Amino acid sequence: MPLLADGNVELKTRIDLTDTQEAFCQSDAPIVWLIGSQGEGKTFAGFIAMLVHAQKMGKTVKAAIVRDTFQNIKTMTIPSIQDAIVFIAENYLIDKAPKDKRRFLELFKWSDGGKKLTGIGIDVDLFGIDDLGALTKLQGGEYSFIWLEEPAPMFERANAGLSEEVFTASLSRVARQRGAIPRLQITMNPADEDHWTHKRAIENPIMRPDDMPDIYTEVFFVKYGENPYLTSLQRQVAKAAFKDNPSLYRRYVEGEFAFVSQGEAVTPEYDPALHRSPLNLEPYPNVRGIRFFDSGHNPTCVIAQIHPITGRLIVYDTFTLENAGMIQLIRGLVKPAMATKYKKVYDWIDTGDPALIIREMTNTEMSPAKVIERELNTRYIPGVNDWATRVQAIKYVLTNQPLLLLSKNEELLHKALRGGWHYAKSNDGRILRDKAVKDRHSHASDAISQGLPRIINSGSFLPLHRQKEILARRAAEEIKTAYGFT
DSSP states (O other): OOEEEETTTTEEEEOOOOHHHHHHHHOOOSEEEEEOOTTSSHHHHHHHHHHHHHHHHTSOEEEEEEESOHHHIIIIIHHHHHHHHHHHHHHTBSSOOHHHHHHHHHTOEEEGGGTEEEETTEEEEEEETTSTTHHHHHHHOOOSEEEEEOOSOSSOOTTOSOOHHHHHHHHHHTTOSTTOOOEEEEEEOOOBTTSHHHIIIIISOOBOOTTOTTOBEEEEEOOTTOOTTSOHHHHHHHHHHHTTOHHHHHHHTSOOOBOOOOSOBSOTTOOHHHHBOSSOOOOOTTSOEEEEEEOSSSOEEEEEEEOTTTOOEEEEEEEEOSSOOHHHHIIIIIHHHHHTTTTTOOOEEEEEOGGGGSOBTTBTTOOHHHHHHHHHTOOEEEOOOOHHHHHHHHHHHHHSSOOEEEOTTOOHHHHIIIIISBEEEOTTSOEEEEEEOOSTTHHHHHHHHHHHHHHHHTTTTSOHHHHHHHHHHHHHHHHHHHTTOO
């Protein structure tokens, strides 16, 4: 229950918040997220957090509120903030005399057509990022508090929501006010899992890296039903509105990030309950590793091992780079992992996209396969291009035992196999099953599906004692053939 006060007029408020709102407002993390379904008090908490930050600082905080358009600022953010100010005046003033309510309301002043707000310890600029000068002004501001409001749109369309570049620009400017503690806060309805906010908040948040030990992220999810001021009827209306759209229902009613399938999945057999570990798995020392590669403008490497006893294929990591070459992928991501996480794996099979033997346009002297061989001191085995063979191989490791197991930290292949890797549709609605759609989900799937037939044919998936039996039988047959005993 934060206590807000303005020394000039001796007005005090004690504000009751939910547990999640309280934790969000009091967080000292430089990057703070508040995520929940619609109507759960996210904007209210965001505004209170701004006032609490000013109280902590003991000085006027220079702040910015950013949305996708200034029209949304005017029609949604400003009314929500104004409602919060009135709500505080009517419910949380310790002295509720009418004159004190009026004086409290007068502390907050809007100007410049809604582009400026001043109040108890705050001096706020409000931006719609559709304004051509807004990003420039944001980048030039001296802020200690930046608030990104609803960066993920309900429906994807041009200029809807906020781009990751806005997040990056805001993070770079939020520590510019002298003598102030920085806070970049994001309040939002959950997005699709493909949206950049999922990566920044869930998949790969900034968490005290070695060279930035003071920079970390905290994420708070508002539990469904936590806001006591949202009525049962209001909740039922939201359910009725989104009941026929599972993705929007998950986002705007249940308050969770949603997976959106774009078509018929290539691998409907994939089941996270069976094929994904609840733990972050570590590689087995002294057991051969497998690196599956895919080429193109988004080179990808899937790293796996075959369990020496069960023969189960275990996938630990998937590395990819956008608009890069194979050498950048290997030097930037693969080799550092080899030197740390995989330093006790000494033997490797490298396979995948057969097109890797073709020279890159950017490097006429060397094919990606030659880059792999030179950089990793290995021999590259071209995989299989035939689509039916590839699909059969990936389904084999999904339906036997099951053989496939993904580490919890592995995200890219998980999302692809869950349905991101999908078939195209013709204009008349027919499913085209001769090849999958090429998109962000296809790179990891292509890498592993093109290399798997080579691994399966080698017998590596069999338990160790069965592999030894087969090798012994082959050796005996070779001896018989050599001596003419056939």
